[in-house]
Amino acid sequence: xxxxxxxxxxxxxxxxxxxxxxxxxxxxxxxxxxxxxxxxxxxxxxxxxxxxxxxxxxxxxxxxxxxxxxxxxxxxxxxxxxxxxxxxxxxxxxxxxxxxxxxxxxxxxxxxxxxxxxxxxxxxxxxxxxxxxxxxxxxxxxxxxxxxxxxxxxxxxxxxxxxxxxxxxxxxxxxxxxxxxxxxxxxxxxxxxxxxxxxxxxxxxxxxxxxxxxxxxxxxxxxxxxxxxxxxxxxxxxxxxxxxxxxxxxxxxxxxxxxxxxxxxxxxxxxxxxxxxxxxxxxxxxxxxxxxxxxxxxxxxxxxxxxxxxxxxxxxxxxxxxxxxxxxxxxxxxxxxxxxxxxxxxxxxxxxxxxxxxxxxxxxxxxxxxxxxxxxxxxxxxxxxxxxxxxxxxxxxxxxxxxx
Numbered sequence: 001x002x003x004x005x006x007x008x009x010x011x012x013x014x015x016x017x018x019x020x021x022x023x024x025x026x027x028x029x030x031x032x033x034x035x036x037x038x039x040x041x042x043x044x045x046x047x048x049x050x051x052x053x054x055x056x057x058x059x060x061x062x063x064x065x066x067x068x069x070x071x072x073x074x075x076x077x078x079x080x081x082x083x084x085x086x087x088x089x090x091x092x093x094x095x096x097x098x099x100x101x102x103x104x105x106x107x108x109x110x111x112x113x114x115x116x117x118x119x120x121x122x123x124x125x126x127x128x129x130x131x132x133x134x135x136x137x138x139x140x141x142x143x144x145x146x147x148x149x150x151x152x153x154x155x156x157x158x159x160x161x162x163x164x165x166x167x168x169x170x171x172x173x174x175x176x177x178x179x180x181x182x183x184x185x186x187x188x189x190x191x192x193x194x195x196x197x198x199x200x201x202x203x204x205x206x207x208x209x210x211x212x213x214x215x216x217x218x219x220x221x222x223x224x225x226x227x228x229x230x231x232x233x234x235x236x237x238x239x240x241x242x243x244x245x246x247x248x249x250x251x252x253x254x255x256x257x258x259x260x261x262x263x264x265x266x267x268x269x270x271x272x273x274x275x276x277x278x279x280x281x282x283x284x285x286x287x288x289x290x291x292x293x294x295x296x297x298x299x300x301x302x303x304x305x306x307x308x309x310x311x312x313x314x315x316x317x318x319x320x321x322x323x324x325x326x327x328x329x330x331x332x333x334x335x336x337x338x339x340x341x342x343x344x345x346x347x348x349x350x351x352x353x354x355x356x357x358x359x360x361x362x363x364x365x366x367x368x369x370x371x372x373x374x375x376x377x378x379x380x381x382x383x384x385x386x387x388x389x390x391x392x393x394x395x396x397x398x399x400x401x402x403x404x
Contacts, residue, residue: 038077041070041094048091049082060086070094071134109134109142114369116350143365150368158200160226161401162190163392164333165200166340167233170347173356174363180356185367186216187347189340190228193400195381195389197339199371200225204360210238217246229396232334234258235316249399254319255337256283263309275302282313288324292317326395329387346374 053060065080081091090096112122119136126134169184176183188200200220205212213236220228228250233239240252260279267275278298285291295313303310313320323331350370357363382388393400 034077038079041079045081045091049089052089060084060088106142109139110369113143114373116353118353146365146368147361150364153368158224159192160224161193162225163229164191165228165231166337167236168337168340168344170344172363174360175356175358187340187343189343191382195385197378199375202367210241213239213242214245217243221246227399230334232337234337251322252319253322253334254316256320257336259316259320266306266309288321291321291324327391329384329391333382333388343374
């Protein structure tokens with residue numbers, strides 16, 4: 001006899017009414033509504049078994065019932081799923097290898113996981129909220145469901161044209177081959193023709209260089225990107241050479257803020273204020289010509305004392321000074337890599353409680369979930385985009401590919 005046929009709804013209704021009046025909890029393992037959920041699940045399983053046996057051409061038949069504890073957002077429920085002699089029954093509502101029912105439960109776990117919550121704290125919160133004990137292996141199985149989405153996201157098609165692209169790295173520790181190794185995740189953010197930001201990709205690597213960057217920009221090309229106007233980067237080794245190979249028309253703008261930070265590292269505290277006062281005259285000049293005059297003055301005043309700093313500005317000047325050819329509208333966009341640094345800060349906020357990740361896949365699962373949460377808020381175009389677009393159309397002409 002089907003287990004659900006033993007459920008006495010009238011008795012349940014009376015008992016539930018009495019328990020509600022006495023203040024018993026509605027949810028949880030011993031909640032008022034838990035018996036009703038148990039009856040529903042067993043009834044649904046019996047219906048699935050009947051459908052399964054009707055479709056069998058063999059002599060397969062029922063073989064009693066088993067016992068199983070199922071975790072739901074109403075608490076843990078013990079059910080008696082039906083079994084068949086051939087063992088071919090694969091229930092859909094509660095699969096054989098799953099002990100978690102509710103998608104709401106999965107979504108809650110994934111939300112907590114994306115916020116950098118530890119497995120231990122996730123388990124504690126699930127017990128507090130739902131009265132459900134969730135093991136680390138169950139949490140892993142739930143987060144593993146994200147991996148196909150990660151792979152799909154990493155290979156999704158991109159727009160043909162991105163006027164602006166930013167690249168920067170964020171570093172993590174990952175267990176690999178029995179040891180903990182530092183690894184960098186290189187994030188690429190683009191702005192499309194409508195002025196909206198999107199995360200184009202996250203690329204994991206142990207080291208950077210022309211070969212690595214060639215793989216990154218080739219991936220962008222293979223996913224549909226045909227043109228990038230300006231790429232804003234920290235002074236990433238080998239990137240300029242790689243992007244010139246794949247996108248030869250792209251201008252590379254080195255981040256001024258990164259250059260300043262690197263310079264200040266070599267200046268003693270007693271001279272920082274005075275040096276910065278003179279340096280500002282360089283990068284805040286109205287034109288490139290005026291900036292170069294101020295750079296000459298900077299070298300006269302500080303070159304003998306800090307030759308390494310001045311030499312760095314001279315060596316990188318070609319790519320540091322690209323922004324001078326634009327008006328303030330575009331300068332504000334390409335002046336620094338603040339856009340991607342702000343994104344990386346939010347990644348760090350959600351991963352700061354983590355030590356070493358157990359694998360590269362574990363790291364990418366978490367970063368994918370975090371970026372999904374962050375990028376949902378990217379629903380406004382870049383500030384003053386109409387003015388930026390107008391200037392872009394003059395400078396880059398037909399490359400912009402605006403719809404008629």
